[in-house]
Each structure stands twice: as C-alpha cells, then as structure tokens.
Amino acid sequence: MANKHNPKVLVVDDDPDILELLKYNLKKEGYDVEIASDGHKAIHLAKSFGPELILLDIMMPQQDGVETCRLIREIPEMADAHIIFLTARAEEYSEVAAFEAGADDYITKPIKPRALMSRISALFRKDSKNKTKPQVVVGNLTIDRSSYTVSVSGKQFSLPKKEFELLYFLAQNPNKVFSRDELLQNIWGTDVYVLARTVDVHIRKVREKIGDGFISTVKGVGYKFKIS
Numbered sequence: 001m002a003n004k005h006n007p008k009v010l011v012v013d014d015d016p017d018i019l020e021l022l023k024y025n026l027k028k029e030g031y032d033v034e035i036a037s038d039g040h041k042a043i044h045l046a047k048s049f050g051p052e053l054i055l056l057d058i059m060m061p062q063q064d065g066v067e068t069c070r071l072i073r074e075i076p077e078m079a080d081a082h083i084i085f086l087t088a089r090a091e092e093y094s095e096v097a098a099f100e101a102g103a104d105d106y107i108t109k110p111i112k113p114r115a116l117m118s119r120i121s122a123l124f125r126k127d128s129k130n131k132t133k134p135q136v137v138v139g140n141l142t143i144d145r146s147s148y149t150v151s152v153s154g155k156q157f158s159l160p161k162k163e164f165e166l167l168y169f170l171a172q173n174p175n176k177v178f179s180r181d182e183l184l185q186n187i188w189g190t191d192v193y194v195l196a197r198t199v200d201v202h203i204r205k206v207r208e209k210i211g212d213g214f215i216s217t218v219k220g221v222g223y224k225f226k227i228s
Helices: 016-028 039-049 065-073 092-101 113-129 161-172 180-188 197-210
Strands: 008-012 032-036 053-056 082-087 105-108 135-138 141-144 149-152 155-158 215-218 222-225
Touching: 008 016, 008 039, 016 032, 016 113, 032 039, 039 053, 039 065, 053 065, 053 113, 065 082, 065 092, 082 092, 092 105, 092 197, 135 161, 141 161, 149 197, 161 180, 161 197, 161 222, 180 197, 180 222, 197 215
Parallel strands: 008 032, 008 053, 053 082, 082 105
Antiparallel strands: 135 141, 141 149, 149 155, 215 222
C-alpha cells in the first residue's frame, strides 16, 4: 500500500458479516481498523481511536447513521476526518440527509470490496499530496490548508473535509464561475456519483459558517468566490 503510516479506519455497521468483510479487506491493505455495531459505540471510538476515515451504515438500532454522523462531526478532532456512508438506502432524501449531517461520500450496497479499497487508497493519496498547500487569505478570511482550519476576523474553526475543500477550491479561483457539475468533478471526483444538489447543501453550510459575503450564486450557472 502506498501509505506507510497505517491510516486509521472505523467501520460502523450492525451486520457482523459486513463488519468482518470490511475489517478483513482493510487490514489486508495495511489499515489500522476498529469496528462498531451501533452509533453509540462509534462515537466512543471516534473519540478514543481517532480515525481518519469512518465507513458508516444508516440503518442501525437505537441511533441511525445520520444522527451518528452529525454527532461525530461535533467532535473537534473529527472535523477533518472522512465519513463515507455504505448503505442499502438508495433514496435521494437519505443521501441528502447524509450530506447535511457532514458526510463526504455516499455509496450504496452491495459492497464491492476491491473497488472500495481502490477508492479509499486514492482518498488517502490525495490527502498526502495536499498536505503542504499554503494558506489563502482574503480580507478577514484565512483558509489554512495545512491544518484544515478557517479563520474569520481572528475567530478560528474547522470545517468538515468536503466543505473545506469546496471553499478552498473556490477561493483559489476567485471571480471564476463554476457549474455544479464542475464542482462535483473537482471536489468529489469523476468516479463518485453524488447529486448536483449536494453542492448546494455544502455551499449553504459553508455560508452559515463564514457569512454570505464570500461565495455568490450566479443564477442558472453556478457559484463563484467573490473578490472585488
């Protein structure tokens, strides 16, 4: 495997067969793996284990995956972790709810282990390439790629990974308008199927955190990062 630091992966599913399947394949690829069969245990492990990637089911007893994702995103150390849903739920509203809660990707079952391992490996390779990229400073806004943090008027906070990457990409290309499809290709990649509405959800959540003055909507076209 290309990564030498043994990235940590947490697998959350109430199906023991899926847990064993994913644990086996991930360990074979060299990842450090923990498993959880419910949302409560997943939150505990997210705090103690500190995974860089969480594979999360939606339909679980006591606490579903969407609520679990939302609570994990409230843990400061988990702000820049990847969260990928692996679920049998193919409805659009489930996918939208997952992204609203802070998911980075949404994959429907049945799981294809080899394709999934390839996608995960590519994800960590991309992270490795992006580690040394510099800050972007625009007015009172500072976007720090090295720490995945954002500061507005000196107040620093973290964004979930895909929200950060979307903001960072737009800020690196000021005053250029990008369509939803272009943003999906640049942030999520061409091998990931997500709805165009996913971009709207992430833009709205970024605006809630940094204010409405930086990203503008170009009606009928897409979005741009404004610099006057």
